[in-house]
Amino acid sequence: MTEFFQLLFSGVALGAVYSLIALGFTVIYRASRVINFSQGAFILVSAYVISWLATDKGVPFFLAVALSIVFAVAVGVAFQLLVLRHLVGRSAFVAVMVTIGASIAMTAAVSAIFGPDQKLLGDPWGSSAVHAAGITFTWVKLWSIIVVAAVLYALYLFDRHSRYGLAMRATASDHIAALAAGVPVGRVHAIAWGMAATLGTIAGMFLAGFPNSPNLGLGDASFRAFPAIILGGLESPKGAVVGGVSIGVVEILTSGYSPGWAGTNFSAVAPYIVMIAVLLAKPYGLFGSVPAERI
Amino acid sequence: MNSRHMTVAALAAAGALTLSACGTGSSSNNSGSSGSSSGSGSASGQVTGGPGIDTAGKTIHITSITALSGPASALGIPALAGARTALKAINAAGGVDGYKIKMSVKDSGYVPQNHVQAYKATVGDSAMIQSFGSPTTKAIQPLFDREGIVVQPLSWDSVWSKDPNLAPVGVPYATDVKNGLEYLSKQKKLGTKVGIVYQDDEYGADALRGYKEAVKAGGLDDVAQAPFKVGDTDFTAQVQKLKSKGAQIVLVTALPSASAPIVGTAASLGYNPTYLFQGPAWLEQIFTKDGTKSGKPTPVAGALAKQTYVLAFAAPWGSDVPGMAQMLADQKQYAPKQIPSEYFTFGYAQGKIIGAILKKAVQNGDLSRAGILKAKESLGSVDLGGLAPSPDYTSGGSPVSTKSIIARVDKNTTGFLKPVASGVTGQ
DSSP states (O other), X not given: OHHHHHHHHHHHHHHHHHHHHHHHHHHHHHHHSOOOTTHHHHHHHHHHHHHIIIIISOOOHHHHHHHHHHHHHHHHHHHHHHTXXXXXTSOHHHHHHHHHHHHHHHHHHHHHHHOSSOOOOOXXXXXXXXXXXXXXXXXXXXXXXXXXXXHHHHHHHHHHHSHHHHHHHHHHHOHHHHHHTTOOHHHHHHHHHHHHHHHHHHHHHHHTSTTOOOOTTXXXXXXXXXXXXXXXXXXXXXXXXXXXXXXXXXXXXXXXXXXXXXXXXXXXXXXXXXXXXXXXXXXXXXXXOOOOOOO | OOHHHHHHHHHHHHHHHHHHHOOOOOOOOOSOSSOOOOOSOGGGTOOBOOXXXXXXXXXXXXXXXXXXXXXXXXXXXXXXXXHHHHHHHHHHTTTBTTBEEEEEEEEOTTOHHHHHHHHHHHGGGOSEEEEESHHHHHHHXXXXXXXXXXEXXXXXXXXXXXXXXXXXXXXXXXXXXXXXXXXIIIISOOOSEEEEEEESSHHHHHHHHHHHHHHHXXXXXXXXXXXXXXXXXXXXXXXXXXXXXXXSEEEEESOHHHHHHHHHHXXXXXXXXXXXXXGGGOOGGGTBTTSSTTSOBOTXXXXXXXXXXXEESSOOTTOSOTTHHHHHHHHHHHOTTOOOOHHHHHHHHHHHHHHHHHHHHHHHTBOSHHHHHHHHHTOOBOOOTTSXXXXXXXXXXXXXXXXXXXXXXXXXXXXXXXXXXXXXXXX
């Protein structure tokens, strides 16, 4: 049973990071109906910037994280204002392809600027852990769970109790009507990109933390989070978190208890099986809203 | 969620995957370019030319298609530096019977379709090709088999020995694993309960084959096999499996981006077995940030230093083998900024092999593709001064080398690998 709870804890912690990534997809989709395929690149860039500041420049770790968030937000907002803003009215496919292009460019830039060498994140947690009932709780995983809870609460407060949260919901509902009502849709889009960049930075910090390190494959984690947003419903922050945690737990538990007859890669398939099963029952995801269309 | 957008997302993802899977369809230019055929052999002092051969200028053009960017670049860069150093030293000493070897470099980023394009763009002007990686080399294998060019893979896949066009250096994965496990268990007496954690791809499958052969040979108890996917970031499940089954020796078949987290995860769970790292799992930079003794230790350095053995591709840096002094002298002259690197040593040994094959071809008076292939096959055992296992290409389908080099991770040794045994063979 100890083994089960150890795996469950790891699954929840991994799922917490998937949730952060999924939330990044969700906030942009809600605001602009764009599925941002460059979210993984933000994770990658942020992890390298944190590493560079904290280990090469001697900046205190949490200040390095804050500066990395500032940098990522600047890049995200600039990308929205300089590129995506001009694609309003074009098909969603165009915007998707542009974000794929941005992802490739950012990944190549990281490789060119930082080189292939091993990086250290410089985080204060390292391998430190607390042990209870035979289970090891590493601090980096504990903090990832705590931070996700805090971020979700902050997003809830923003969404329900702030002017721009209301504007974002109005834009998500109907951006043309919102525009007609005086909602600053362009600013809402920029805020969404800034939020997604912040979420990507936090996810990058935890993904590159012990026992991992910043590496060029880090951004691929965004594709692991993809079943989470489909499972939860692409428009729902709550769905992103529930979906992320579910996918993380399923991935780790199936990796630990995968039956031999299922093959060696069952844990990679299992999240998609769960996703398809949920979509069969709820085609718009667990928390997705069914669109009402005038006939 | 809007179903239209879900469809668009799915199409975009599928499109990206499709694009990445596509290669070009044009056939390669198989004609000689700078080369000019002349003469009929060494007896008359003339050499038959071929693609990549400039007989007038006495230059042999070869190409290295390697990974200077992307996830494998940390391995590709020092290996290329090693090969270049060896070739510079050969050229400085007069070349191969007067011919200078000129190596061009193409970066494929360890992406098979880029590799294919680089191959097609360069094969017409190359007498030999170096190819980094297993999946990438397999992507061009039908092409070079058809064209009959000798290709030197920077990879240790067990199937290479069956392809006459390939000139691998080193012990194949499966043989290396079997040798290493038997050595640690039966000679070092470090335990009989063995487990393997491996990435679920061709590299892992090759290692698993060797692992099973070692178990089948007797005396080892296979307690756990734990696969993982490339790109995994959490290894708790794999480590927990090995720990709960009590594996005393754990074979780690991974790349450095996974091997370090595996060891770190195990250490955090209070599990400290003897590790046997397969060659690609090791990189100096998983011990310190910059791979040097003065560099900042990584969070897993302590766990690695406890009891980690490595199936080395090449002799540990500075070890007491006959070829080391010359390599270090050449490194100092031609690559002075190079830090101690197993991949550099291996690349240097590969460069020596290229020189040996081409020298034999020149002596045979035939630098055509067929002539270079014939030279490779008739080369016999090549003495690399202990820098890497000496290959023998006359064996016809058998591994070109079967004697493994085993080192142990040691924080006080330059390059962090302390020689333990060489010439190790299984039962």
